[in-house]
Amino acid sequence: MQPSHLYIHIPFCAVRCAYCDFYSTAEGTGKAAAYVETLLAELESLDLGHESIDTVYLGGGTPTFIGAALLERIMTALAGSLRLGAEVTIEANPSTVTHELAERLGRIGINRVSLGVQSFDPRLRRNLGRTGETAAIFRAMEFLRGSGFENVGIDLIFTIPGQRAGDLESDIRQALSLKPDHISWYELSVEDGSTYAHKWARKLEHAREYGPEFYRTVTGALEEAGYRWYETSNFAIPGMECRHNLSYWRGEDYLGVGAGAWSTRGFERWRNVEDVDIYINGKAGQTGSRLREHLGEKEKTTEKLALGLRMDSGLKRDEVAGRLDPDEERLLKERGYLVSEGGRIYLTRAGRFVANDICVRLLRD
Numbered sequence: 001m002q003p004s005h006l007y008i009h010i011p012f013c014a015v016r017c018a019y020c021d022f023y024s025t026a027e028g029t030g031k032a033a034a035y036v037e038t039l040l041a042e043l044e045s046l047d048l049g050h051e052s053i054d055t056v057y058l059g060g061g062t063p064t065f066i067g068a069a070l071l072e073r074i075m076t077a078l079a080g081s082l083r084l085g086a087e088v089t090i091e092a093n094p095s096t097v098t099h100e101l102a103e104r105l106g107r108i109g110i111n112r113v114s115l116g117v118q119s120f121d122p123r124l125r126r127n128l129g130r131t132g133e134t135a136a137i138f139r140a141m142e143f144l145r146g147s148g149f150e151n152v153g154i155d156l157i158f159t160i161p162g163q164r165a166g167d168l169e170s171d172i173r174q175a176l177s178l179k180p181d182h183i184s185w186y187e188l189s190v191e192d193g194s195t196y197a198h199k200w201a202r203k204l205e206h207a208r209e210y211g212p213e214f215y216r217t218v219t220g221a222l223e224e225a226g227y228r229w230y231e232t233s234n235f236a237i238p239g240m241e242c243r244h245n246l247s248y249w250r251g252e253d254y255l256g257v258g259a260g261a262w263s264t265r266g267f268e269r270w271r272n273v274e275d276v277d278i279y280i281n282g283k284a285g286q287t288g289s290r291l292r293e294h295l296g297e298k299e300k301t302t303e304k305l306a307l308g309l310r311m312d313s314g315l316k317r318d319e320v321a322g323r324l325d326p327d328e329e330r331l332l333k334e335r336g337y338l339v340s341e342g343g344r345i346y347l348t349r350a351g352r353f354v355a356n357d358i359c360v361r362l363l364r365d
Contacts, residue, residue, distance in 0.1 A: 097144065102149065230311060
């Protein structure tokens with residue numbers, strides 16, 4: 001069966017953030033037109049079919065960096081494949097969002113925007129290598145709401161080098177003042193040995209010590225404000241959860257197009273080549289797939305458990321029963337970390353703060 005979820009990778013950025021581990025390039029938009037042409041050829045090769053797609057996610061990079069005209073070409077190519085009520089998300093750097101862009105995004109069929117905020121503090125934004133003024137965040141939200149967008153989310157980070165408790169509390173206040181429909185708030189993840197990790201080594205170590213405390217502060221404040229803590233790092237006004245990301249956490253199949261994009265169908269997973277030039281220069285529909293792997297039943301089940309327990313709703317127990325250690329399951333229930341009822345298994349509030357440890361303990365060798 002053809003997957004009903006589609007990820008589109010737009011790798012171009014004005015400046016590549018030093019901490020980012022997604023494939024992106026700051027080479028400018030000189031190659032963007034050729035890139036979109038190749039992307040359209042790849043989409044055509046997939047033969048998506050009529051009204052087959054339920055969610056689309058344009059990620060990056062900074063998708064809005066390539067401009068509305070190229071984005072419109074992508075959306076035009078997808079128009080016949082979208083189901084009625086399909087969720088179409090685009091990531092955006094606030095500094096790229098103008099009133100004109102916001103208006104046009106809505107006209108071409110995009111109905112959900114995720115703004116990359118990271119922090120409202122200019123000092124912490126500089127530490128992350130983020131461009132643009134803090135004021136641009138508020139302007140972007142104003143432009144989007146003024147253009148009729150009813151589903152706008154913001155992404156933030158905690159344990160940034162140099163971040164103090166007061167800085168986090170300030171970010172929380174300002175985030176809530178925007179009244180977003182969705183908030184993703186991640187602990188900073190930095191690849192060991194990277195330039196960024198070397199530069200901020202001491203402050204990163206110090207910041208990570210406050211990770212558990214900061215995480216509890218974030219979850220508590222957002223829940224108190226009426227947001228549903230529906231996934232480890234994601235919060236939403238009830239009914240505004242990101243359907244596309246839920247498909248990942250539920251272990252559903254998805255297709256990815258663009259340089260560096262991943263796809264999963266059944267027990268097969270593959271990734272397009274992480275190089276814009278190679279991607280563009282390949283034959284139409286031949287994207288230089290660099291990595292292809294076959295997932296065994298054990299791997300699929302393990303992944304389903306690890307991802308499913310990230311959600312407050314958990315997952316169906318019979319999907320992972322063969323991978324559960326019965327003694328550990330019983331012990332975790334007795335200690336108040338795990339619940340199994342109604343055919344589902346999920347973590348309690350206490351369990352969600354130690355989810356990784358619980359997954360390791362639950363898995364039978």
